[in-house]
Amino acid sequence: MANEVFLKLSGIKKSFGGVHALRGVDLEIRRGEIHCLAGENGCGKSTLIKAISGVHEPDEGTIWIDGEEMKHMKPMDAIGKGIQVIYQDFAVFPNLTVAENIALNGELKNKSKFVSWRDVHEVAARAMSQVGANIDPDVRLERLSVANKQLVAICRAIVNDAKLLILDEPTTALTAREVEKLWAIIRSLKEKGIAIMIVNHKLDEIYQIADRLTILRNGAYISSGDISEYDQARFTRDMTGHDIVEDKYAPEKSSEEVLRVEHLSRKGSFEDVSFTMYRGDVLGITGLLGSGRGEIGEALFGLAPADSGTIVLNGRTITIKSVSDAIANEIGYVPEDRLTQGLFMDRSIQDNTIAASIRAYMKGGKLDEKGMEDATNRWIKEIDIKAPSPKPAVRTLSGGNAQKVVIAKWLNTNPKLFILDGPTVGVDIGAKAEIHAILHDLAAKGIGIIVISDDLPELVQNCNRILVMKDGRCTGIIDNSIDEVSLGKMLIGA
Amino acid sequence: MNNQKAGTARRLPDTHILTIIGLMALVLIMMLFLQPGNYFSLKNARSMIYQFPEYGILAFGMMVCMIAGGIDLSLVGIMNFTGVIAALIVKHMVPAEGGPMTAAAIILAVAAAIVIGCACGAFNGFIIGYFHIPAMLVTLCGLQLYTGLAYGITGGPAINGMCDAFKAISNGSIAGIPYVLFIFIAVFLLVTFVMKSTVFGHEIYFLGSNARASRYSGINTLKVTIMTHAFSGILGGISGILITSHLNSAKSSNGSTYTLLTLLIVVLGGVHPDGGKGKVLGVTLSTILLQLIANAFGLLHMDDNAKTFVNGCMLVAALLLDVYLDKRAAKRN
Numbered sequence: 046m047a048n049e050v051f052l053k054l055s056g057i058k059k060s061f062g063g064v065h066a067l068r069g070v071d072l073e074i075r076r077g078e079i080h081c082l083a084g085e086n087g088c089g090k091s092t093l094i095k096a097i098s099g100v101h102e103p104d105e106g107t108i109w110i111d112g113e114e115m116k117h118m119k120p121m122d123a124i125g126k127g128i129q130v131i132y133q134d135f136a137v138f139p140n141l142t143v144a145e146n147i148a149l150n151g152e153l154k155n156k157s158k159f160v161s162w163r164d165v166h167e168v169a170a171r172a173m174s175q176v177g178a179n180i181d182p183d184v185r186l187e188r189l190s191v192a193n194k195q196l197v198a199i200c201r202a203i204v205n206d207a208k209l210l211i212l213d214e215p216t217t218a219l220t221a222r223e224v225e226k227l228w229a230i231i232r233s234l235k236e237k238g239i240a241i242m243i244v245n246h247k248l249d250e251i252y253q254i255a256d257r258l259t260i261l262r263n264g265a266y267i268s269s270g271d272i273s274e275y276d277q278a279r280f281t282r283d284m285t286g287h288d289i290v291e292d293k294y295a296p297e298k299s300s301e302e303v304l305r306v307e308h309l310s311r312k313g314s315f316e317d318v319s320f321t322m323y324r325g326d327v328l329g330i331t332g333l334l335g336s337g338r339g340e341i342g343e344a345l346f347g348l349a350p351a352d353s354g355t356i357v358l359n360g361r362t363i364t365i366k367s368v369s370d371a372i373a374n375e376i377g378y379v380p381e382d383r384l385t386q387g388l389f390m391d392r393s394i395q396d397n398t399i400a401a402s403i404r405a406y407m408k409g410g411k412l413d414e415k416g417m418e419d420a421t422n423r424w425i426k427e428i429d430i431k432a433p434s435p436k437p438a439v440r441t442l443s444g445g446n447a448q449k450v451v452i453a454k455w456l457n458t459n460p461k462l463f464i465l466d467g468p469t470v471g472v473d474i475g476a477k478a479e480i481h482a483i484l485h486d487l488a489a490k491g492i493g494i495i496v497i498s499d500d501l502p503e504l505v506q507n508c509n510r511i512l513v514m515k516d517g518r519c520t521g522i523i524d525n526s527i528d529e530v531s532l533g534k535m536l537i538g539a
Numbered sequence: 540m541n542n543q544k545a546g547t548a549r550r551l552p553d554t555h556i557l558t559i560i561g562l563m564a565l566v567l568i569m570m571l572f573l574q575p576g577n578y579f580s581l582k583n584a585r586s587m588i589y590q591f592p593e594y595g596i597l598a599f600g601m602m603v604c605m606i607a608g609g610i611d612l613s614l615v616g617i618m619n620f621t622g623v624i625a626a627l628i629v630k631h632m633v634p635a636e637g638g639p640m641t642a643a644a645i646i647l648a649v650a651a652a653i654v655i656g657c658a659c660g661a662f663n664g665f666i667i668g669y670f671h672i673p674a675m676l677v678t679l680c681g682l683q684l685y686t687g688l689a690y691g692i693t694g695g696p697a698i699n700g701m702c703d704a705f706k707a708i709s710n711g712s713i714a715g716i717p718y719v720l721f722i723f724i725a726v727f728l729l730v731t732f733v734m735k736s737t738v739f740g741h742e743i744y745f746l747g748s749n750a751r752a753s754r755y756s757g758i759n760t761l762k763v764t765i766m767t768h769a770f771s772g773i774l775g776g777i778s779g780i781l782i783t784s785h786l787n788s789a790k791s792s793n794g795s796t797y798t799l800l801t802l803l804i805v806v807l808g809g810v811h812p813d814g815g816k817g818k819v820l821g822v823t824l825s826t827i828l829l830q831l832i833a834n835a836f837g838l839l840h841m842d843d844n845a846k847t848f849v850n851g852c853m854l855v856a857a858l859l860l861d862v863y864l865d866k867r868a869a870k871r872n
Contacts, residue, residue: 368754378755385751386755387752389745392744392745392815396745400745400756403738403742412735412737
C-alpha cells in the first residue's frame with residue numbers, strides 16, 4: 046500500500062481577476078507519507094489547498110484522487126473521497142462541547158435527523174483514544190488551549206474517515222513541546238496509512254517531520270523530492286529564488302544606556318525582572334508560552350501595566366500605567382497577532398500608517414491629508430512595502446508587507462523604545478530578513494529594540510542579547526554566542 | 540504578488556453612491572410619466588424640503604454610531620425628550636407680547652436641546668464603553684429611558700401652541716427656500732468635516748474597523764465611544780428642535796417610525812453594519828432618495844403600507860449588494 050499515489054495534481058492553474066494565484070502546479074501525495082508543502086507567503090499554498098478540497102475549481106489542470114479523475118469537484122465530493130483540511134483557525138465550533146465538535150459532523154454526513162447523544166460520546170471517545178488524546182468530552186471547546194483545539198480538529202477529521210489529512214501551518218501557535226506531541230500523533234496516523242500534507246515554511250520543523258517536500262514559489266511549482274535531497278542551501282534557494290546569508294548580529298559595544306528596567310513585577314505574570322540595554326542593543330526575550338515573555342512587553346507598553354519596579358528610558362525614570370503613558374514616553378509596540386491587534390484590515394495603508402500618530406497631522410483645525418500621504422509614501426519607500434500607493438486596503442497585502450505596515454505605524458511616531466512581539470510570525474523568509482535589517486538599523490540609531498519571540502534561530506541570529514523567562518522569572522541573560530539547541534534546553538530549564 | 544493588481548483596481552467610483560443615484564433617476568423618470576405636473580413643481584420640491592431634514596439629521600447620528608461599530612436606537616427618544624424640554628422653555632419663557640426676550644428664550648431652548656441631547660448620548664456611550672455592553676442593548680434601553688422621561692414631563696398630552704418665531708424654524712422660508720434646508724446643509728458640512736478632517740472622525744473609523752487594534756494604537760476607545768454617542772445625541776437634539784417646531788407640538792411619541800427609517804437610510808447609504816465603512820455623502824443621498832419615493836407614493840395616493848414594503852425591498856437589496864461587493868473584494872485577494 047505504501048508508495049501508492051493517493052492524490053495527483055497536474056498543471057493546476059487558477060487566477061482571480063487577472064491575478065495568477067497558481068500557474069501550473071504539479072503535486073503527488075502517496076498513502077502513508079508525510080508531505081510538506083513549502084513556500085513563502087503568497088506563493089499560492091492556500092489556493093492550492095482550496096483546489097484540493099473543492100472550494101475553488103481550477104481553471105486548468107487535472108486532479109486525480111485515488112486514481113479517479115475529479116471533474117467539477119465540490120467540497121462534499123472531496124470530503125467523500127476522504128480529504129480533510131485543518132485550517133489555521135481549526136474551523137471548530139467554540140460554543141459546543143468537545144464531543145459535539147468531534148461527532149456531530151459525522152451525524153450530519155449520515156443524514157440522520159436525530160442526534161443520539163450516547164453515540165456522540167462513544168464516537169468522540171474512540172477518536173480521542175486513536176490519537177492518544179485525553180480531553181474531557183463535555184468541556185466547551187472555547188475553554189481549551191490552542192493545542193487541544195487542534196487535537197479536536199484532528200479527531201474530527203479521523204471520525205470523517207480521513208484518507209488525506211491536510212494541515213495548514215499547524216505549528217504557528219504551539220509551544221515546542223506541543224509541536225513534539227503533534228508530530229507523534231501525525232506519525233501514528235501515517236502508520237495507519239493516512240496520507241498527511243503539512244503546509245509549513247519553518248525549515249527545522251520540515252526536517253523533523255517530512256518524508257517528502259514540494260516547494261512552490263510565486264504560484265509556480267519549483268521542485269519536489271525526498272527530504273534527503275534538500276540541504277539548507279537548496280531549500281532556501283528554492284523557496285526564495287536567491288541565496289540568503291545571515292550573519293549573527295554584532296553591534297559595536299557602547300556604554301550609552303538606552304533602557305534600564307529594575308525589579309519589574311506584575312502579579313500572576315512575571316516577577317522581579319531586571320535588565321539594561323545599551324545603544325545598538327537588540328534584546329531578545331524568550332521563554333515558553335505562559336513564561337511571562339509576552340507579558341513583559343505588555344507591561345512596558347501599558348496594556349497590562351506592572352505593579353512595581355522602575356523603568357528608566359534614556360536616563361529618565363518613567364511611569365507606565367496605560368497605553369497613552371507608553372505613547373507619551375515614545376514607546377512603540379508591535380503586537381503578537383497583527384490581524385486582530387495590529388492592523389485595520391479594511392482601511393488603507395495610509396490610515397494604518399498614521400493610526401498612532403494622527404494627532405501630529407492636525408494643522409489649523411484640520412487634518413493635513415497631504416502630510417499623511419507623504420509620510421506613508423516615505424515609509425513605503427524606506428522599508429520597502431510592496432504597494433503601488435498608500436490607498437489600497439491592508440487586506441490586499443501579503444503577511445510580510447502587512448507586518449511592515451504595523452512597523453511603519455510605530456516608526457511614524459519616532460519611538461525611543463520599540464517592542465516587537467513575534468515580529469516575523471507568518472512572514473516569509475525574504476521579508477523576514479528585511480524586517481531584521483530594519484530593526485538593526487533602528488538599533489544603530491540609538492532606538493532600543495526588544496524582540497519577543499519563540500523562534501530560537503531568529504533570536505540567536507538577530508539579537509545580541511537574549512533574556513530567558515521561565516515561570517514568570519528571568520533565568521538568565523545571555524549573549525548570542527549560544528546555539529539554538531542549548532537555548533532550547535534553557536527554556537525548559539534542563 | 541497580487542497587491543499590484545488589487546491596488547490599481549481600488550479607485551473605482553463608489554458603487555453604492557452610483558446605485559443610489561441610479562435609483563433616484565429611476566424614481567424621477569417614473570414620475571415623469573405618471574405625474575409630471577404635480578411632481579416636478581416648485582411647490583412639491585418645497586414640501587419635500589420641509590420634511591426630510593429632521594430625519595436626515597437623525598440618520599447622521601445613526602451613521603456615526605454605526606461606523607464606530609455600534610448603533611443608536613435611542614435617537615428618537617433623545618429627539619422627543621429634547622423636543623419636550625425645548626417646548627417647555629419656549630412656552631414658559633417667551634412673553635406673550637413678544638420682544639427681545641423671544642429670541643433669547645428660543646436660543647436657550649435650542650442650546651438646552653443640544654446640551655441635553657449631548658448628555659443623553661454621552662450617557663449611552665459611557666455605559667457601552669465602560670461596561671462593554673453591546674450598543675444595541677444600551678441604546679434600546681436608552682430609547683425607553685428618554686421616551687419615559689419625555690412622557691414623565693408632559694404626562695401624556697402634547698405640549699402645543701409655541702410662539703410663531705419658534706414655529707418659523709421648521710416652517711419658515713427666505714426667498715422661497717425653507718430655513719431647514721440651510722440647517723440641513725450646515726449639519727451635512729459639519730458631519731462631513733468631522734468625519735473627514737478631524738482626528739475624532741478618523742478615530743471613529745478606526746474604532747469601527749478594529750476596536751482591539753485601536754486600543755493597541757493608543758486610541759482611548761472609551762473616550763471615542765462616549766464622544767461618538769454624544770455627537771449622535773447632539774444631532775438628536777437638533778432634530779428634536781426641528782420636529783417640535785415643524786409639528787408645533789412636543790410629546791414622547793412623535794416620529795416613532797424614524798428609528799427604522801434612519802436604519803434603512805444608513806444601510807442603504809452604504810454604511811457597513813459591522814462598522815468601519817460608510818460615507819456622509821451616501822447617507823445624504825439615501826435620505827433624499829427615500830424622500831423622493833415617499834413623496835411619489837403620496838402623490839399617487841398609494842397605501843402607506845406599500846411604501847413600507849418598497850422600503851423593505853430596497854433594504855434587502857442594499858444588504859445583498861454589500862454582500863456581493865464584499866465577496867468580489869475577497870475574491871480579488
